[in-house]
Amino acid sequence: MSVLWTDGGGGGGGGAAPAAGGRAHLGGASVDVPALSRAVGGVADGGAGAAGLGAESGADEPGAAVTPYYDQDGVTIYHADCRDVLPTLAPASVDLVLTDPPYGVGFKYSDAYDDAAADYREWMLGCFREMQRVGRLTMITTGMRHLWMYPPATWVMCWAHPGSTRASALGGFSEWEPVLVYGKRRIYNDFKYLPHAANISAESGGHPCPKPLRLYHWLILQGSDPGALILDPFLGSGTAARAAKDLGRRCIGIEIEERYCAIAVERLRQMVLPLPA
Numbered sequence: 509m510s511v512l513w514t515d516g517g518g519g520g521g522g523g524a525a526p527a528a529g530g531r532a533h534l535g536g537a538s539v540d541v542p543a544l545s546r547a548v549g550g551v552a553d554g555g556a557g558a559a560g561l562g563a564e565s566g567a568d569e570p571g572a573a574v575t576p577y578y579d580q581d582g583v584t585i586y587h588a589d590c591r592d593v594l595p596t597l598a599p600a601s602v603d604l605v606l607t608d609p610p611y612g613v614g615f616k617y618s619d620a621y622d623d624a625a626a627d628y629r630e631w632m633l634g635c636f637r638e639m640q641r642v643g644r645l646t647m648i649t650t651g652m653r654h655l656w657m658y659p660p661a662t663w664v665m666c667w668a669h670p671g672s673t674r675a676s677a678l679g680g681f682s683e684w685e686p687v688l689v690y691g692k693r694r695i696y697n698d699f700k701y702l703p704h705a706a707n708i709s710a711e712s713g714g715h716p717c718p719k720p721l722r723l724y725h726w727l728i729l730q731g732s733d734p735g736a737l738i739l740d741p742f743l744g745s746g747t748a749a750r751a752a753k754d755l756g757r758r759c760i761g762i763e764i765e766e767r768y769c770a771i772a773v774e775r776l777r778q779m780v781l782p783l784p785a
């Protein structure tokens with residue numbers, strides 16, 4: 509498989525990367541592009557962002573790497589295991605890591621990932637260390653159950669969603685969720701009242717556990733400036749990419765399950781609608 513890191517636009521300027529290792533620029537970010545060993549993806553979008561850049565896929569020759577699944581308008585999606593892609597990103601090359609990792613509760617996302625893995629903590633901390641290395645600011649929706657596995661955060665933001673029927677461990681309902689923040693930035697507003705919308709699954713093309721687009725709009729506005737580079741290593745249905753695009757940010761998304769990559773691409777192709785007030 510071959511890798512192309514490109515800047516498809518958004519932040520301006522094209523720029524292809526080497527197909528088999530080296531160094532490239534994704535917008536403002538300088539990115540190391542070594543060969544990747546465990547990549548699983550590679551369906552070129554064929555759109556303007558990837559076109560003409562010599563994307564190849566499918567060949568497992570040593571020294572080759574991952575082709576973006578989608579690369580257009582400042583958004584690049586990799587169908588890959590994020591543990592393969594994260595080490596290729598240069599330190600502090602991303603303005604905001606915004607992500608929603610699997611919770612390790614045995615949820616059946618797909619056959620591509622075992623959410624019931626016994627080594628969840630070790631796995632999660634390995635990803636966390638990489639996110640910390642590449643991101644200047646990190647925001648993670650951890651869920652409640654494994655919140656305590658994460659290192660102490662700089663701050664905790666709150667998404668309040670009264671009316672939720674999600675069970676708490678106390679036998680009642682869980683009506684809020686923490687967002688752990690690592691890094692320094694002046695965040696004026698750390699509380700979002702956003703009742704669970706019944707249509708979240710519909711807006712995200714049927715992913716089993718998407719986050720609301722409006723939540724990600726809020727987090728991106730709080731955590732980044734226009735033109736910033738956002739990274740979501742657990743992209744799911746592409747909520748972070750969609751929100752980044754809506755708000756004039758660039759985005760790198762990584763998702764291990766191809767079905768969800770396809771949903772993300774479909775969401776990105778939809779027209780940008782004006783944000784709700």
Ligand SMILES: C[S@@+](CC[C@H](N)C(=O)[O-])C[C@H]1O[C@@H](n2cnc3c(N)ncnc32)[C@H](O)[C@@H]1O
Pocket residue numbers: 588589590591607608609610611617618620621712715717718719720741742743744745746747748762763764765768
């Ligand atoms: C909680 S969901 C993210 C949902 C997303 N925030 C949304 O709004 O659609 C976590 C996602 O991580 C993906 N995933 C699990 N392990 C992964 C890995 N090692 N690399 C990349 N993606 C992974 C799962 O397939 C799942 O779609």
